[in-house]
Amino acid sequence: MDDILPGEIEKWQWLEEKARVFFEAGGFREIRTPILEPTELFIRSIGQTSDIVHKEMFSFVDRGERDMTMRPEMTASVARAVLEKGLLKTAKSLRLYYIGPMFRAERPQAGRKRQFHQIGVEIVNEGANADFEIIAQAYRFLQYAGLKGITLNLNDLGGENDRAKMCEWLTAYFSMEKARLCKDCQWRLEKNVLRVLDCKVPGCQPVIESAPWEDFFPLSGYFTELSKKLEADGIPFLVNRRLVRGLDYYNGVVFEITAEGLGAQNAVAGGGRYDHLYQDLGGSATPCTGFSLGMERLLTALENQDSMVFDALATDRVYIAPLEDTAELLRFCREKAIALRAAGMRTEQCPGEFSLTQHLRKANQDGWRYMMIVGPEEFQKKIVVVKDLEKREQVEVGNEQIIPYFMKVMGLC
RNA sequence: GUGGGCGUAGCUCAAUCUGGUUAGAGCACAAGAUUGUGGAUCUUGGGGUUGCGGGUUCAAUUCCCGUCGCCCACCCCA
Numbered sequence: 026m027d028d029i030l031p032g033e034i035e036k037w038q039w040l041e042e043k044a045r046v047f048f049e050a051g052g053f054r055e056i057r058t059p060i061l062e063p064t065e066l067f068i069r070s071i072g073q074t075s076d077i078v079h080k081e082m083f084s085f086v087d088r089g090e091r092d093m094t095m096r097p098e099m100t101a102s103v104a105r106a107v108l109e110k111g112l113l114k115t116a117k118s119l120r121l122y123y124i125g126p127m128f129r130a131e132r133p134q135a136g137r138k139r140q141f142h143q144i145g146v147e148i149v150n151e152g153a154n155a156d157f158e159i160i161a162q163a164y165r166f167l168q169y170a171g172l173k174g175i176t177l178n179l180n181d182l183g184g185e186n187d188r189a190k191m192c193e194w195l196t197a198y199f200s201m202e203k204a205r206l207c208k209d210c211q212w213r214l215e216k217n218v219l220r221v222l223d224c225k226v227p228g229c230q231p232v233i234e235s236a237p238w239e240d241f242f243p244l245s246g247y248f249t250e251l252s253k254k255l256e257a258d259g260i261p262f263l264v265n266r267r268l269v270r271g272l273d274y275y276n277g278v279v280f281e282i283t284a285e286g287l288g289a290q291n292a293v294a295g296g297g298r299y300d301h302l303y304q305d306l307g308g309s310a311t312p313c314t315g316f317s318l319g320m321e322r323l324l325t326a327l328e329n330q331d332s333m334v335f336d337a338l339a340t341d342r343v344y345i346a347p348l349e350d351t352a353e354l355l356r357f358c359r360e361k362a363i364a365l366r367a368a369g370m371r372t373e374q375c376p377g378e379f380s381l382t383q384h385l386r387k388a389n390q391d392g393w394r395y396m397m398i399v400g401p402e403e404f405q406k407k408i409v410v411v412k413d414l415e416k417r418e419q420v421e422v423g424n425e426q427i428i429p430y431f432m433k434v435m436g437l438c
Numbered sequence: 439g440u441g442g443g444c445g446u447a448g449c450u451c452a453a454u455c456u457g458g459u460u461a462g463a464g465c466a467c468a469a470g471a472u473u474g475u476g477g478a479u480c481u482u483g484g485g486g487u488u489g490c491g492g493g494u495u496c497a498a499u500u501c502c503c504g505u506c507g508c509c510c511a512c513c514c515c516a
Contacts, residue, residue, distance in 0.1 A: 076514050080439070098516085127516080132439085134510060143516060209513085225513080271515055281516095292516060319516030348474065381474045389477055400474065410475090417476075 026140040036324055037142075040170065041124055044144045047166050053122040053146055058102040060126065064092035069305050070101035072273025074216040081129040083139075095128040098272070100299070100315055101306075103147055108308045112149075119149040124320075136290030136322050145296075145317035152312045153247055156278045156298060157254045163282060163294050163316045164260050170323060172293070173330050174285030177260065180268035181248040181278050182219065182297075188276050191242050192218050202232045223269040239266055251278060274299040280316070286329035287322055294318035341435050344393035345374040346384035348400035358399055361409075364428055369437060388414060395431070 029037060045055070064084050071078050083095040096102055103121060106112075112119055124144050133139060146162055148155040160177070167175055183191050195218045203211060207226040214221060222233060244264070255262055262280075270279050279297030287293070296316025303311035343365055347358045358374050365372045373393075375384060381398070388396050398410040398419075409427060412419040413434075422430045432438040 081514080129515075131514075132512095133508080134512090137515075141516065145516095223514090289511070290515080295516065317516060322516060380472080382472070382476075385476045398474085402474085412475080414476080419475080 027138055036328075037320070040144075040320060040324060043170055044122070044124060044166070047169050048122040048146060048162070051120075051162060053120045056103060056106065056121045056123050057125065058096075058099065058106050058123070060095055060128075061093050062096055062102055062105065064094040066101050066105055066306070067094055067097060070104065070272075070274055070302055071098065072217070074213075074220075075271055075273050077129060077271060081131050083128045083130050097129045098127055098317065099123050099125065099143065099145055100147060100272075100274075100302070100317070103145075103149075104302050104306055104308075104313075107149060108303065108306060113311065118151045119147070121149065122146045134290070135288050136319075136325060138321065142320040143317040144320060145315060147313060147315035149313050150311045151314070153251075153277070153298070155314050157251055157258075159296065159314045159316055160251075160255065160278075160280055161258060161260060163280075163296065163318065167282065167284070167294065167318070167323070171327055171330075172284055172323065174326075175293075176283045177262040178265045178268050178281045178283070179252075179262045179278065180265055180280070181244055182269070182276055183242060183245070187242060187245070188219075191238065194241060195219070195221065195236070195238060198236055198238065199232070205229075205232050217273060219269045220271075222267045223271075233267070248278065270295060270297060274302045274305070276300050277314075282318075284322070284326040286326045290322065292319075293322045293326060341370045341437070342393050343370055343372045343395045343397055343431060344384070344388040344391075345372055346379070346381065346388070346396055346398045347374070347376075348379075348381060348384075348398065349404075350376070351401075354399060354401065354404050357404065361397070361427055365431065368428055368432060370431060370435065385414075395434075397427070 049055075064082070067082065068078055073079065077097050082097055085093055087093050103123065107119065122145065124142070126140050126142050128140050130139060131137060146159065148159055160179075164175065164177060182188050196214060199206065199210075199214050199218065199221055203214065205228070206214065206221070207224065207229050209226070210221045210224050210229055213224075221229070224230075224233065244266075252262070252264075268279060268281060270281075275297040277298030277300065280295065281292050282294040283291040284293045285291075294316055295318075296314070298312070298314045300310070300312045302313060303309065345358050345362055347354055355374075362372050362374050373391075375387065379387070381400075384396070384398075394413070394415055396412040396414055398412065400410075403409050403421075407424045408421045409424065410419055411422050411427075411430065429438075
């Protein structure tokens with residue numbers, strides 16, 4: 026698990042801000058849920074047979090003998106919160122987004138940490154029409170963040186009845202070929218046959234490819250409609266009929282978005298339709314769709330593509346440099362600091378016993394854009410010297426003009 | 439869970455193969471040269487249980503075993 030330190034955190038703040046602006050504008054509202062949940066929640070939602078549940082969860086028994094787990098994803102928590110707080114009793118449907126840390130006890134590698142962060146979006150209690158919106162939100166947000174080389178992969182796992190029939194058919198078919206399948210697939214055959222389609226073992230490929238399941242379960246008319254909408258909206262995609270997500274609750278249209286510049290872990294976002302989750306958790310039938318994206322992966326891809334567009338050096342920072350350690354002068358500095366903060370700027374006042382050289386060195390080190398120098402001479406003349414440390418220019422500003430001056434150069438008015 | 443690689447100063451590394459003075463360097467940090475104008479230079483300084491534990495040896499950063507951590511890949515996911 027990583028620490029995120031000053032110098033790195035600015036990128037995170039930038040991305041979080043982007044997400045809030047984008048999804049709020051799209052009518053989504055933020056939800057935050059506890060990191061710790063009863064283990065049972067994830068078993069019932071993500072599925073006992075999923076890799077996440079049976080080998081990747083941070084679980085423990087708490088002091089009250091309860092089985093607890095640090096959330097490996099957040100869709101289940103959102104559903105739990107919606108049911109528990111009865112949010113659907115006062116609204117027909119919900120549009121929610123979340124930002125936060127998730128935990129999976131996997132072996133770490135490039136693009137995968139045991140604590141990672143996701144931004145996610147859920148549309149709760151809306152049918153198939155919401156599929157287009159959720160896919161577009163995911164795709165457009167990645168574009169909005171500046172990501173290039175995006176590939177959208179789409180599949181349809183079939184509606185409620187189709188999925189069940191398809192699983193039945195696949196089980197019957199693959200059972201005949203059981204001897205040629207790998208150990209994992211033989212296990213999947215019993216537990217979760219769809220995941221056989223997702224198998225990467227070379228030996229399984231001929232068996233999977235020769236299965237004529239697509240003839241019996243062609244893409245639905247609904248899926249064709251969705252495709253047309255995406256095309257009309259200028260969102261390119263690839264249909265991948267073997268795309269199966271690792272969480273068991275998906276049942277309809279599912280998708281994954283990959284990006285260039287990430288190496289082996291190139292999935293930057295993924296999601297799909299899950300119409301049974303609320304029932305599985307004890308609620309009534311509630312059709313839903315959603316996606317989540319990996320913040321680490323998005324940030325890495327943006328950096329590798331050299332396309333992160335944000336001000337590393339914030340312009341709204343003023344370093345106040347008193348040159349004399351007298352009570353009146355320091356009080357003046359404090360008053361100005363308070364006024365600058367009230368006007369929305371960031372400022373720091375350093376001790377008066379620093380020499381100007383020391384002040385300059387420190388301000389440069391810490392990346393301040395402006396320095397406000399207050400020495401005894403200026404204090405007498407009721408002015409300050411404002412240096413632009415980046416442009417290496419300085420001007421004298423009258424005491425009454427300090428706030429308006431900074432507002433102007435920072436473009437705050 | 440499987441396979442490979444790596445652990446020496448805050449960071450990047452050297453010395454390890456071939457055991458042997460006080461484990462070095464660059465960067466970074468601190469003080470001064472410098473009483474009010476810059477990221478420079480010079481001088482000086484603080485910093486290390488060589489990941490941890492055990493073994494072999496007169497002697498271990500170096501060789502052996504174990505362990506932990508990290509990195510990369512598989513699996514899977516974001």
